[in-house]
Amino acid sequence: MYLPPLRIPVRTIGARTFDFSRRVAVMAVVNRTPDSFFDRGRTFALDKAVQASFRAVELGADWVDIGGVPFAPGDPIPVEAEADRVxxxxxxxxxxxxxxxxxxxxxxxxxxxxxxxxxxxVNDTTGLSDPRLVSVVADSDATLVITHSLAAPRTFYPRPHYDDIAAEVAAFLLGRVEVALAAGIPEERIIVDPGHDLNKNTLHSLELTRRLSEIADLGYPTLAAVSNKDFIGETLDAPREARLEGSLAAAVVSMVNGARIIRMHDVAASVAAARMTEAILGLREPAYLTHNMGDVNE
Structure with a gap:
């Protein structure tokens, strides 16, 4: 059984504390964009986004990730417009x-x-493309998620190539972590994300998933954002609305290989998968025990 060698396993993030040596956090996704990758604008209206956020909490999400700009290539969105959304x-x-x-x-x-x-x-999927971002985070109590990606924001990156995907992603992340540390962000406020599908093809993302322990070996809590990604769709020949099972499988493999945060669209199913995986790994006890525990089988 692989357990990630976390440098600082216990993290206080806002009002909540997580022991990532024994717990996987489920991050729900709420996109306030008209052209989001998965929900295609379902939560673009303010009231819909707020409702979706509170519903995620009701379903057991530990974390809600709110976005106002898709990662996909496209026209830049002004800062004021993005801020007005999120x-x-x-x-x-x-x-x-x-x-x-x-x-x-x-x-x-x-x-x-x-x-x-x-x-x-602050969940930055562009690998600190804005050099001012680390100063903003350093001057606050916020945690920073550093994600591997290669393209400038909202631009194409044709035919990405890696000689050793896991090693190159790990080296990139470590370099960006050093930038964050130098800016004054303490290591207990840093999380890393290998960036499934971000400037990577399906074969790259599959390999990253099975070699995710090499990212977790960096010692920072690893976030796996695998939900409904194209690598799942291409692997299963599944449209966006039929990728739940593949997403859960990818999330479970990521957790077994050291992921301690999973970013998912279907909150209820993902929470159940996370809690079950924790129990299988010996990180938590079952909710109750009655089956074959007494003189009469239950």
Whole structure:
């Protein structure tokens, strides 16, 4: 059994504390975009985004990730427009819950406003493309998620090539971690994400999943954002609305290989998968025990 060699396993993120040596956090996804990868604008309206956020908490999410800009290539979205999308959702969710709230952004100014509204994590999927972002996080109590990706934000990266995908992703992440540390972000506020599908083809993402322990070996909690990704669709020949089973399989393999946060769309199924995987790994006890525990079989 592989358990990641976490440098600092116990993390306090906002009002919640996680012992990542024994717990996997489930991060729900709420995208306030008209063209989001999975929900295609279902939570673009403010009230729908807020409702989805609170529903995720009701279903057991430890964490809600709120985004206002897709990762996919496309026209830039002005900082003001992005902030107008995400900050009101952060503020309303924070007013009604102590859940961990992350803002999915690469813009320092959006991160600053979201933190002021109650976000406790900045989830940057662009590998610190905005050099000012680390200063914003360093000047707060927020945690930073550093993700591997190679392209400039919202641009194409044709035919990505890696000689050794896991080694190259690990080296990239370690280099960005050093940038964050140098800016004053303590290591207990750093999380890493190998960036499944981000400037990677399906074969790359499959290999990263089975070699995820090489990322977890860096010693920082590893986030696996595998839910409904294209590598699942291409592997199973499944459209976006039929990728739940593949997403759960990828999440479980990621957890067995050291992931301690999973970013998922279907919260209830993902929470059950996480708790079951923890029990199989010996990290938690069953909720109750009656089956074959007494003189009469139950």
């Amino acid at each position: 900050v009101p959702v952060v503020a309303e969710l924070r007013a009604g819950s102590d859940v961990v709230i992350s803002v999915d952004t690469f813009h320092a100014e959006v991160a600053r406003r979201a933190i002021a509204a109650g976000a406790t994590v």
